[in-house]
Amino acid sequence: MEGGWSWEQQTLMSELIEGMEFAKQLRVHLGSTSSVETSDALVQRILSSYEKALLILKWPGSGSTTVRAQQANIGAAAPNCGVPESPISINGSPKSSDDFDGGFKDNLDHQENSKKRKTQPRWTDKVRVSFESGLEGPHEDGFSWRKYGQKDILAAKYPRSYYRCTYRNTQNCWATKQVQRSDEDPTIFEVTYRGTHTCSHGQSTQSVPQPPSPEKQEKRLNHHNSNNNKNYQQQQQQQQQQQSQDILSNLRKGLSVNTNGLDNRELEPPFTFPSSSFGYMRTGDHCFPPSMLDENTFLGFCSTYTAPSTPESNYFLCQMNSFGDAQGFEASLPDLLSGNNSSANSPILNMDFSLDPAEIDPDFLL
């Protein structure tokens, strides 16, 4: 299947093919009576594919074995990863691009017990959380995380939470993530991932992890605020807690969420609706207001945790959820290849130019 292509080439081609495919779908949808959310989702997916492709072209260490190994791990060998596998910040968040370069070679450093992790490959996702739909806090990303710290950040209203993989010790998995609520929009959580999962507890083989439930988190925060911002945070959190609880109770009554498609191992009542409440924003400039997100569709994509080869809508949304997820990736690639091989093939592979992701205007793709 690979014909000796490098990982970059394969991924690049796949991304471009995907982008093309989604563009076609979008065209069809736009031509018909499509729903707004479908169109938006398609656009989002297209953008993502192209951005990834472009970033791959820009990949600084594409000649390095170390990097390649890491990439392989990221893009192909970790099909279960619910985290965005790419160490590239696809959303163009400044914080992720700056220390991206020196990242991989430091990957081992942190395993040698530095109290402050050196620069690591990291990338940020933004997760919109809607109180109207009930979920709060870090979304399900398919992995088990253990919180190991929380810190008030100077310029931020909200503290930053630090999570590491639950299986750090048992499986030597050094993936971590940071979750920070956006100042400007408290319904948005910026999730910064660092390192890739080496554990075998990806989303498809492992029960959906359970980040602290919204209520729990808020309660705890109220009890244990540290240092500055205390009053502000308490106000905010109490407010939010109130909102959440109202909504939650409504949801419990009326929203008996479709957990049949989900792994419903251990899902606690307040968390039986993980899919319906957040928009997943992968590019900094594109977001889906929750109102535009169809609840049922999200339920569908949530279920694709365990059903990668679902009908197209689900597949698509699965991709949205697990950015760069090799599940949907792999499922779709053969089809795409079989049908559209010729048009997406050659020119790209010979490209030899440099593109700075920062130069990519997200709008130019539109």
Added chain:
DNA sequence: AGAATTTGACCACG
């Protein structure tokens, strides 16, 4: 009782 979280302290980096 074991697992997970909280939180103050420690430490590296800029």
Added chain:
DNA sequence: CGTGGTCAAATTCT
């Protein structure tokens, strides 16, 4: 030296 990231003991949860 200030800030952010991590550690680890204490605490809370399941």
